[in-house]
Amino acid sequence: MTTRYRANGPAGQLLTGHVMHERLRPAHHAFTYPLFQVYCDIGRLDSLARWWFGVDRWRLLGIDSRDYGPRDGSPLEPWMRERLLVAGIPADGAIWLQTIPRILGYAFNPVSFWYCHDRNGQLRALYADVRNTFGAHHGYLLSSPGHAPICNDTVLICRKSFHVSPFCGVEGDYAFRVRRQRDHITVAIDYCNCDGLLLRTAIGMRGEPLTGLRACRALIVQPLNAVNVVVRIHWQALRLWLKRVPFHGKTPPMREHAAPQPFRRPADANPSTHRSSHSDHKARP
Numbered sequence: 001m002t003t004r005y006r007a008n009g010p011a012g013q014l015l016t017g018h019v020m021h022e023r024l025r026p027a028h029h030a031f032t033y034p035l036f037q038v039y040c041d042i043g044r045l046d047s048l049a050r051w052w053f054g055v056d057r058w059r060l061l062g063i064d065s066r067d068y069g070p071r072d073g074s075p076l077e078p079w080m081r082e083r084l085l086v087a088g089i090p091a092d093g094a095i096w097l098q099t100i101p102r103i104l105g106y107a108f109n110p111v112s113f114w115y116c117h118d119r120n121g122q123l124r125a126l127y128a129d130v131r132n133t134f135g136a137h138h139g140y141l142l143s144s145p146g147h148a149p150i151c152n153d154t155v156l157i158c159r160k161s162f163h164v165s166p167f168c169g170v171e172g173d174y175a176f177r178v179r180r181q182r183d184h185i186t187v188a189i190d191y192c193n194c195d196g197l198l199l200r201t202a203i204g205m206r207g208e209p210l211t212g213l214r215a216c217r218a219l220i221v222q223p224l225n226a227v228n229v230v231v232r233i234h235w236q237a238l239r240l241w242l243k244r245v246p247f248h249g250k251t252p253p254m255r256e257h258a259a260p261q262p263f264r265r266p267a268d269a270n271p272s273t274h275r276s277s278h279s280d281h282k283a284r285p
Contacts, residue, residue: 017205138162
């Protein structure tokens, strides 16, 4: 099924759900945490501004353009349009951003997703905007073979070229799957190195209108949403260290000649698997 966005309607949604992460070796390790995010049309960000929600302004919740893309405070939409044009991807419709909002001016996003559509509302590209705890950032621009519409069973594969976890090297491939059904969004990411599948991550969210009442309710339930991301990253790192998982620190090993094991598609997936070549090597701190 082809993924579409709704052309009309509010410019933003509040997303609530969970993130799941599982490591398969050398020691099994898994966790699930609650999370809330916002889902915004970057072409209509200004329309979201409220006394409680800021766009490049300090508020209870907000979006700051310095957290994304070029990270220089410039408008996000023209920057992404240029990238899509250079890549030859026909995504000339709305671009939506899924991200953890700033809370009282603070946010840390391990990954934010940009959903780039064509004029018919079909998803044509996914941009994974990644940040690590060392202060660096990187982007992966993903599309289907021939830049065809991305469906719920499309598998988007790219080579890992950015250091994220001190317990992993910079090698292997990521496989992304995006599933959107009505108000539900799920992004699944598998990471495979030369020894096979190593990590599984899934972010499952449910959308609802972004209102002051719902935002306050989310903050009451998860008042430290953004801070907890960093705390939990370090807590899970400590658990991995106690399990004697090799720690590489800020400078991980790179296996230039090691070929990753091929991903195996789920039984219900079609052969729409594509290795993206649009990794962003310029998005540096």
